[in-house]
Amino acid sequence: MSNLIKGKKHEWETVIGLEIHAQVKSNSKLFSNSSTVFGSKPNSQVSLVDAAMPGMLPVINRYCIEQAVKSGIGLNAKINNHSVFDRKNYFYADLPQGYQISQYKYPIVGEGKVTIDFKDGTSKDIRIVRLHLEQDAGKSLHDQNPTKTYVDLNRSGVALMEIVSEPDIRSADEAGLYISKIRSILMYLDTCDGNMQEGSLRADVNISVRKPGDDYGTRCEIKNLNSIKFIKQAINYEVKRQIEVLEEGGVIEQNTLLFNTSSGKTSPMRSKEEAHDYRYFPDPDLLPLDINQEDIDKLKNAIPELPDDRKTRYISDYNLSNYDASVLTSDKYVSDYYDTIIESDKTLKDSSKIVVNWLTSELFSLLNDKNIQINNSPVTPQNLGKLVKLITEDIISGKIAKEVLVEMFNTKQDPEKIIEKKGLKQVTNTSEIETIVDEVLKENQIIVDQYLSGKDKLLGFFVGQSMKKSQGKANPKILNEIIKIKLSKKK
Amino acid sequence: MKLDTNTINKIAKLARIRLSEQEANDLLRDMNSILDWVEQLNEVNTDDVEPLANISSSILPHRKDVAKDINSTDEILKNSPDKLEGYFVVPKVVE
Numbered sequence: 001m002s003n004l005i006k007g008k009k010h011e012w013e014t015v016i017g018l019e020i021h022a023q024v025k026s027n028s029k030l031f032s033n034s035s036t037v038f039g040s041k042p043n044s045q046v047s048l049v050d051a052a053m054p055g056m057l058p059v060i061n062r063y064c065i066e067q068a069v070k071s072g073i074g075l076n077a078k079i080n081n082h083s084v085f086d087r088k089n090y091f092y093a094d095l096p097q098g099y100q101i102s103q104y105k106y107p108i109v110g111e112g113k114v115t116i117d118f119k120d121g122t123s124k125d126i127r128i129v130r131l132h133l134e135q136d137a138g139k140s141l142h143d144q145n146p147t148k149t150y151v152d153l154n155r156s157g158v159a160l161m162e163i164v165s166e167p168d169i170r171s172a173d174e175a176g177l178y179i180s181k182i183r184s185i186l187m188y189l190d191t192c193d194g195n196m197q198e199g200s201l202r203a204d205v206n207i208s209v210r211k212p213g214d215d216y217g218t219r220c221e222i223k224n225l226n227s228i229k230f231i232k233q234a235i236n237y238e239v240k241r242q243i244e245v246l247e248e249g250g251v252i253e254q255n256t257l258l259f260n261t262s263s264g265k266t267s268p269m270r271s272k273e274e275a276h277d278y279r280y281f282p283d284p285d286l287l288p289l290d291i292n293q294e295d296i297d298k299l300k301n302a303i304p305e306l307p308d309d310r311k312t313r314y315i316s317d318y319n320l321s322n323y324d325a326s327v328l329t330s331d332k333y334v335s336d337y338y339d340t341i342i343e344s345d346k347t348l349k350d351s352s353k354i355v356v357n358w359l360t361s362e363l364f365s366l367l368n369d370k371n372i373q374i375n376n377s378p379v380t381p382q383n384l385g386k387l388v389k390l391i392t393e394d395i396i397s398g399k400i401a402k403e404v405l406v407e408m409f410n411t412k413q414d415p416e417k418i419i420e421k422k423g424l425k426q427v428t429n430t431s432e433i434e435t436i437v438d439e440v441l442k443e444n445q446i447i448v449d450q451y452l453s454g455k456d457k458l459l460g461f462f463v464g465q466s467m468k469k470s471q472g473k474a475n476p477k478i479l480n481e482i483i484k485i486k487l488s489k490k491k
Numbered sequence: 492m493k494l495d496t497n498t499i500n501k502i503a504k505l506a507r508i509r510l511s512e513q514e515a516n517d518l519l520r521d522m523n524s525i526l527d528w529v530e531q532l533n534e535v536n537t538d539d540v541e542p543l544a545n546i547s548s549s550i551l552p553h554r555k556d557v558a559k560d561i562n563s564t565d566e567i568l569k570n571s572p573d574k575l576e577g578y579f580v581v582p583k584v585v586e
Binding site: 026036042044045046047059061062141147152277 | 501505507545547549550551552553554555556557558559560561562563564567568573575576577578579580581582583584585
């Protein structure tokens with residue numbers, strides 16, 4: 001698959017690296033015991049440590065360390081037994097300490113990789129440089145007052161995992177797949193809630209363009225994007241901008257950009273008085289973080305089945321295609337739902353592909369219409385399994401099943417009860433079907449004659465009429481056979 | 492290693508400290524003599540020695556992941572010269 005972009009003069013290659021900030025799903029902050037609950041009253045979750053009162057000392061949250069290690073394992077990465085917390089120094093109104101505690105030279109997690117899957121069945125590895133732990137800053141509101149900024153420190157000190165990729169990404173679509181994959185892995189591990197609207201997962205995107213085969217071009221960084229849609233939009237806009245500048249003979253200035261979600265354009269952040277000079281040094285308040293191998297192994301053994309393992313299992317055990325398997329496993333809740341269906345009845349394993357279709361097209365479209373998440377679906381996995389079984393056992397037709405599913409969705413009822421109550425059971429009794437067919441043939445003598453004179457296509461007409469007469473309940477296979485036999489007898 | 496006034500001024504700027512010319516010159520002299528003194532350490536061969544961040548032999552103490560409901564708004568804003576509805580209010584920091 002070629003990702004080259006045609007400019008006016010040449011073809012260009014996009015080079016993208018991502019820094020993802022994922023909030024650790026913990027009760028309390030990285031170095032203090034204040035709560036991390038989202039949406040609380042401003043400044044209500046700020047301890048004296050978070051507000052950087054003089055003399056306050058940070059004490060690390062053990063759970064956050066474990067979540068970073070688990071995430072590293074999920075990213076197939078090297079876990080470092082020894083890592084160090086550094087101070088990254090800069091002044092900003094929502095950073096009371098005047099520095100952020102982060103990890104610079106010795107991060108807790110080193111090189112790893114994740115695999116992204118394309119629609120055409122191919123896949124690609126994206127290398128991870130590192131994952132490190134750091135503090136989040138507070139939140140500044142700039143648009144409430146023309147001359148003032150309002151600051152809320154509730155988020156100050158919350159644990160983040162910064163996940164840095166190599167510049168291995170070549171298009172907006174690949175960037176989207178990459179961030180979805182990271183999100184999915186973290187959600188399987190339960191180390192991050194993956195909620196992008198609430199900012200639990202956000203990304204900085206580094207972008208440059210080059211002619212194929214050339215060295216990397218000068219890159220720009222787009223800060224703080226919190227939806228996959230915006231990430232793709234921002235990349236597409238920025239790539240076009242850079243190509244235009246270069247083809248007109250200009251140069252790209254290394255710059256930090258913001259993406260305006262309403263205009264769809266990127267623009268430089270307020271120009272810094274000078275280039276960033278963070279003067280990193282080891283935080284004198286914190287000893288180095290040493291993790292023994294035994295603890296790492298313990299965490300490794302407790303890692304749940306991850307999306308890639310599940311995908312492999314779906315392909316080998318259920319005979320699903322690579323694409324179907326990756327669609328199902330990309331969302332843990334969808335995948336759990338699917339597993340529950342298959343496990344609810346032994347025979348469903350043989351209908352695994354039919355189950356996929358009823359889940360990802362029929363049920364998804366009902367859920368999407370009402371904007372309901374799969375984990376809140378009014379149709380339970382057990383009931384969807386029953387519905388599929390009713391279809392595969394020829395008790396109802398696919399068409400009737402769609403009606404039944406809507407009813408299940410609206411009333412949360414068992415499909416068997418619905419078809420019982422509404423009398424929707426498929427008619428497989430041959431004499432009953434024969435009676436219907438006889439009636440149809442009798443009522444349409446002219447068309448029967450036309451059929452007999454060679455218009456074979458009219459067979460469908462008799463099938464349609466008979467089906468209608470049976471109110472959609474006739475078993476299509478039996479119906480077809482009976483019509484064919486009856487017509488051939490008339491020849 | 493010798494510092495010059497530009498470096499002194501850059502460090503001052505990063506630390507958001509305003510220096511008079513006299514103060515900058517005094518600091519230049521002081522810091523150069525400190526650096527000269529520290530430079531004696533260069534006499535020791537430190538090839539293949541990792542920098543030592545901490546001389547303590549104790550290990551990093553941990554804390555359990557338990558959140559305390561502190562409802563800190565009033566206390567935390569006590570020292571703030573300007574506040575509104577639970578927020579710190581500061582001069583606008585973007586243009």
